[in-house]
Amino acid sequence: MRPPWVITSNRALREHYEALQAGDLILTRISLKPGEEGLLLDLAERGISAFPSLLSQALSRSKTLQATILKEFMPPGTRVIRDRHDVIRALSEYAELGVGEVVTKEDRANCGLGIHLWRNVEEIFNHAGRPPLEFPFVLQPRFREVKDIRVVVLGDYLEAYERRHPYSFRNNLYFGGRSQPYELSEEERAFCERVMVRGRFPYAHLDLVYTEAGGPYLMEINLRGGLKGARLSQEEYQRRLSALTEAFLKAWLEEHPEALRI
Numbered sequence: 446m447r448p449p450w451v452i453t454s455n456r457a458l459r460e461h462y463e464a465l466q467a468g469d470l471i472l473t474r475i476s477l478k479p480g481e482e483g484l485l486l487d488l489a490e491r492g493i494s495a496f497p498s499l500l501s502q503a504l505s506r507s508k509t510l511q512a513t514i515l516k517e518f519m520p521p522g523t524r525v526i527r528d529r530h531d532v533i534r535a536l537s538e539y540a541e542l543g544v545g546e547v548v549t550k551e552d553r554a555n556c557g558l559g560i561h562l563w564r565n566v567e568e569i570f571n572h573a574g575r576p577p578l579e580f581p582f583v584l585q586p587r588f589r590e591v592k593d594i595r596v597v598v599l600g601d602y603l604e605a606y607e608r609r610h611p612y613s614f615r616n617n618l619y620f621g622g623r624s625q626p627y628e629l630s631e632e633e634r635a636f637c638e639r640v641m642v643r644g645r646f647p648y649a650h651l652d653l654v655y656t657e658a659g660g661p662y663l664m665e666i667n668l669r670g671g672l673k674g675a676r677l678s679q680e681e682y683q684r685r686l687s688a689l690t691e692a693f694l695k696a697w698l699e700e701h702p703e704a705l706r707i
Contacts, residue, residue: 447466448701448703448704448705449468449469449470449701449703449704449705450465450469450470450704450705450706450707451469451470451472451694451697451704451705451706451707452465452469452470452471452472452473452707453472453473453706453707454473455473455475455476457707458471458473458475461707462484465488465491465493466491466492466493467491467492467493468492468493468701469493469494470493470494470495470496470694470697470701470704471488471493471494471495471496472495472496472690472693472694474497474502474668475495475502477506482503482506482507485499485502485503496647496690496693496694496697497645497646497647497648497668498645498646498647500644500645501644501645501646501647501649501668502668504644504646504666505666505667505668505669506553507552507553508550508551508552508553508559508582508583508665509525509527509552509581509582509583511583511644511665511666512524512525512583513525514643514644515640515643515644515663515666518636518639518640518643518662518663519585519662519663519664520585520586520588520654520656520658520660520662520664521542521586521658522538522539522542522544522584522585522586523583523584523585524538524583524584524585525581525582525583525584526549526569526573526580526581526582526583526584527580527581528574528580529570529573529574532566532569532570532573533570535566535569535584536566536567536570539565539566539586540566542586544566544586545564545565545587546562546563546564546565546586546587547562547563547565547566547569547584547585547586547587548560548561548562548563548584548585548586548587549561549563549569549578549582549583549584549585550582550583550585551579551582552581552582552583561577561578562587566584569584588654588656588657588658589657590655590656590657591654591655591656592607592654592655592660593607593608593609593652593653593654593664594606594607594608594627594629594633594652594653594654594655594661595607595608595624595650595651595652595653595670595674595675596629596633596637596649596650596651596652596653597649597650597670597672597675597677598637598641598646598648598649598650598651599648599677599682599685599686599689600648600685600688600689600692602677602685603629603634604675604676604677605626605627605628605629605633606624606625606626606627606674606675607624607625607626607627608624608674609624609625624673624674626676632661633653633661636653636661636663637649637651637653640663640666641666644666646666646668647689647693648668648686648689649666649667649668650666650667650668650669650670651663651665651666652664652665652666
């Protein structure tokens with residue numbers, strides 16, 4: 446039985462993938478090509494651990510996976526649309542709720558570029574499955590009264606700021622949005638912690654909202670995100686991230702002193 450390995454790069458991961466075994470550690474975010482997401486499941490089934498966790502890496506790659514696993518934290522009416530049968534079901538559900546305008550979110554798009562506003566679900570049915578609305582995607586009611594809060598959690602560092610856009614329902618700071626510091630309540634801090642525990646996120650960027658239906662709700666979570674609007678600089682962010690990674694490795698090596706870095 447060989448000693449455990451610590452895989453520190455994607456190059457090493459690819460080179461030694463077949464030789465990995467239970468007890469090994471992957472100490473990097475895993476770069477995957479489209480269609481390779483199943484590798485994360487394979488690694489988990491083989492007993493290989495990772496920092497950040499394999500689950501958090503999978504969730505960061507997919508809005509539809511987030512809306513499936515973290516649905517309990519999301520606004521009412523959030524659902525994943527994978528085929529036209531799901532659209533038909535949403536037609537009935539949203540009609541019963543009295544929902545008019547709706548929003549769709551492309552599975553992999555970021556920076557607000559994959560968010561689209563529709564007059565109703567019937568309009569979605571006429572386009573779903575073809576460009577510009579290919580499956581799968583996330584469907585939500587369009588909320589009129591929204592408070593949008595970005596939260597950055599990085600070890601003992603926590604920062605929040607509210608985002609607003611005067612001319613768009615997309616509160617995107619890269620396309621005309623504005624931000625201001627926001628003081629999180631204890632309830633909001635606890636909410637973020639519950640989300641991160643469920644998704645096994647050791648650190649995260651979380652987007653929270655309050656709507657006319659209440660809140661806080663989770664709109665999205667990611668291991669990385671833009672820092673526009675934050676006090677934290679990219680340099681300080683990277684320093685803190687490296688410190689978190691090294692602290693995790695130090696604790697792990699105390700239990701596996703014979704481990705080898707690959």
